[in-house]
Amino acid sequence: MTTATPDQLRQNALLSILHDEDRFHLEPHIVAVYKTAGDVLLEAGDDVIDTWFPCGGALAAFCLTTQDGVSVDVGFVGREGAIGGIVSNGHVPAYSTAVVRVPGLFLRIKTSALEQAKQESLALRHWFARYSDCLLAQVFQTAACNATHTIRQRLAKLILAGLARTGDMEYPMTQEQLASMLGVGRSFVSRVIGAMRQEGTIESRRGQIILKDLAALRHQSCGCDQLVDDHFDVVLHGIYPKI
């Protein structure tokens, strides 16, 4: 838990693009922490004291639990974004829990320090506002996707998103976890994965999905994340590199 190095700051897209002035404001307050899968960054109902920036291949999810006890992931944040006092400026309780899904490095800053910096810099404020718009777009699309697409399509989408993070062909995730991220029954996920394996799209070991045929998996996915990625491109275009 040491103050983050410049090299680490560069591993988050929102931070890597900052002008020197803005960076100098934030840098002293940023701490680097390694987090493993399942770690909770933000608890629903708690004050948003910390804001988190995933680095490299790390991935976190906004996870809601419905009244009947089923939990669902409704949004994902990787190195392109941040979690915490982004939309709200941190004055309010978190509506959603944020959980680490793919382990890795996370940068942490006190939301109060971030907000102070936002007050002093219009550029910083607008930059984060743009990212907020992208986050909202992502959740819009998730809501539409959940209403209309099959579990098979959504599962393919989820696996693709996970693989994009790890950067290789293997995605370490149990079927139980996948089912819980989608908010569906485990046995059905098992069946869908079985079908995909038979068709040669993926392999699967205990706690692991292995990509065999990218084109086929893309084809089975609903492709909702592509639309969102495009919006990210337009809104944050050229100002920072794509993942």
Place this chain on the structure above:
Amino acid sequence: MTTATPDQLRQNALLSILHDEDRFHLEPHIVAVYKTAGDVLLEAGDDVIDTWFPCGGALAAFCLTTQDGVSVDVGFVGREGAIGGIVSNGHVPAYSTAVVRVPGLFLRIKTSALEQAKQESLALRHWFARYSDCLLAQVFQTAACNATHTIRQRLAKLILAGLARTGDMEYPMTQEQLASMLGVGRSFVSRVIGAMRQEGTIESRRGQIILKDLAALRHQSCGCDQLVDDHFDVVLHGIYPKI
């Protein structure tokens, strides 16, 4: 299409609470327009030139159309909120189309004027940021709801939300429209409404739902909107600090 009267401004919750200074900034730029069901306030992909404030019982929806041509409403905004340059400050194309669902009065302001006012007032900025957080919370909940709840639960929720706007027992909406808002097949909606009618929960005429048993309808609803309303209360209740 005349400049809005003070009386009209009071019919939107976000505007009604403003301090005189902030109000004086915005007031001259606000225009009152009557809109009917189906009118489009914002088109996905277009620049967010205008920002809209629903008044009284008016209601608009964020409506997404998936690749396969099915459209779904993923969020609703009534007198408690606003549509347009809220999250993003209007620098970006709208991700979602915004459509009027319950007709009524809408106040319109150029997003650029709103943003100018936000730059000059920290209080205004924070106030809208808080509302943005509520909007995000609402969409989070919609995404979770769509993933886990039955069409029957979601339909009950939708009818309740509509009735809450009109203020009486009648909700003017065809089954076709309800189905399209949920992104589901019309015939199934017809069946569910038939069942509700048999149980005495509602009546239904051509193009109209009539509430008969509020408690029963509440009981059949998933209740997701209640959770969101609670968040609105916590985040926006009474707090609009003068800064």
Place this chain on the structure above:
DNA sequence: CGGCGTCTGTTCACTAGTGCACATAGTTCG
């Protein structure tokens, strides 16, 4: 009054997804 367009109820055959139960296989750890 008659005609036309739209909304509604219902049938039918079918696919998607649930939830539980139980057998089996892979991992971990003493």
Place this chain on the structure above:
DNA sequence: CGAACTATGTGCACTAGTGAACAGACGCCG
């Protein structure tokens, strides 16, 4: 090595939801 977990595959009976088709019913307008 063997015990104890945990993850996975699969059978089963069942509910939820689809999508097309068609017959009425309602309401409006000339």
